[in-house]
Amino acid sequence: MGIGLLGFQTTVANSVTLSGTGVHSGAEVSITFHPAEADSGIVFQRMSDGQVISEFKAVSSQVGNTDLCTVLGFSASTSIATIEHVMAALYALGIDNLLVEVHGAEMPIMDGSSAPFIDAIEQTGIRALAVKRRYIRVLKPVRIESGASWSEFVPYNGMRFEVEIDFDTPLIGRQSWKGDMTPSAFKNELCRARTFGFMRDVERMWAAGRGLGSSLENSVVIADDHTVINVEGLRYAKDEFVRHKTLDAVGDLALAGAPFIGCYRSYRGGHKMNAYALKALMSDPTAYEIVESTAPRQRVVMREAMAANAL
The missing domain is CATH 3.30.230.20 (lpxc deacetylase, domain 1)
Structure with a gap:
């Protein structure tokens, strides 16, 4: 659920x-x-x-x-x-x-x-x-676009993420992650995915006073020859990159202030697109509703949990 x-x-x-x-x-x-x-x-x-x-x-x-x-x-x-x-x-x-x-x-x-x-x-x-x-239930599609990038919320009976990225390097290329978001799914499939960047961008970021704490201890670094510099390689085969982008989306959408019931989709998104999509949803009162319970099964589980806690 x-x-x-x-x-x-x-x-x-x-x-x-x-x-x-x-x-x-x-x-x-x-x-x-x-x-x-x-x-x-x-x-x-x-x-x-x-x-x-x-x-x-x-x-x-x-x-x-x-x-x-x-x-x-x-x-x-x-x-x-x-x-x-x-x-x-x-x-x-x-x-x-x-x-x-x-x-x-x-x-x-x-x-x-x-x-x-x-x-x-x-x-x-x-x-x-x-x-x-309380939960935020998506009632109708809400979509934003910026060039070739887009993000949208659509109704769905659960919490689902469908994130796709497309990078102009053969190491990454086009990757997608799709799945219902549960604690076990996040822990097993997403939580260990690391932030990543390109060696060619390092000097530019340092000159701008950013990325000063970035290292191979905390980032996947991609060399100019399209290889991973980190000795240990990737944690999730070849798609650690889209898994981290999905992790970022989960964190950015947490700023809704409550869990959402719906599906979030994005293509070539990022922090900015995630933020814009969330603001578009929350600025349209006809696009969502606030609910406390999503299904009879939840009420049964809640009663069982309360009884167990009372023991």
Whole structure:
């Protein structure tokens, strides 16, 4: 049935901290996931010297730059960058409420995937809250286009992603990933897919003050001869690239503020297209509805879960 089968809101059981390097700043950063009350949503706080200097709810209206990553906020001095891998992990595991305390200007890149965040959440545990989860059900197609790229939401009885990429290199070419999104599907098929880039773009990014923390420890790097530089190769045969793009889409669409019931499709998309598509959906009140339960089976499972928790 997809993410959030039990139908109740959740948070983490205990606080957990992760530290690493910011992929764009190259600075050491740390984040802490704290439990949060029902209906508080996912909230990011940027800290400095023990003080909160900015706070953002993780919703599409707070998204600023989407050029190379997804950024909350509109000022470099207060914004919080590269949130997509964290948000993908939270969305996939059905975490509705969380305070993310950030000591730095961006998330730590870790190994370039969502796997470290999944591991941290599962180690600390997930706690159910006594408030029903709300869902965003897609009622009609909503599509945006930009040149050869397009993205769209269409009605579907579940949460599904159909992502296709097309790169002008024989190493990648045209790849697609399609599937219903569940915690197990994300963990088994997507969460370990790493961010990737081309060696030819490295100097340009460094000159622009970006990618300063990028390395073979956290990125798949493609050489000019269309080969992977990383000694260990790819984690998912030849299609780690589209799997990571799907991971990014999961994280970007988590900024809807609630799980969606529908299918998201994209061709040659990215952070910007994901953000535009989500804003197009949310700006049309006839394109979606808010619901608390999707099917009688969910209500049965919810009753069973509550009874089990009472034992």
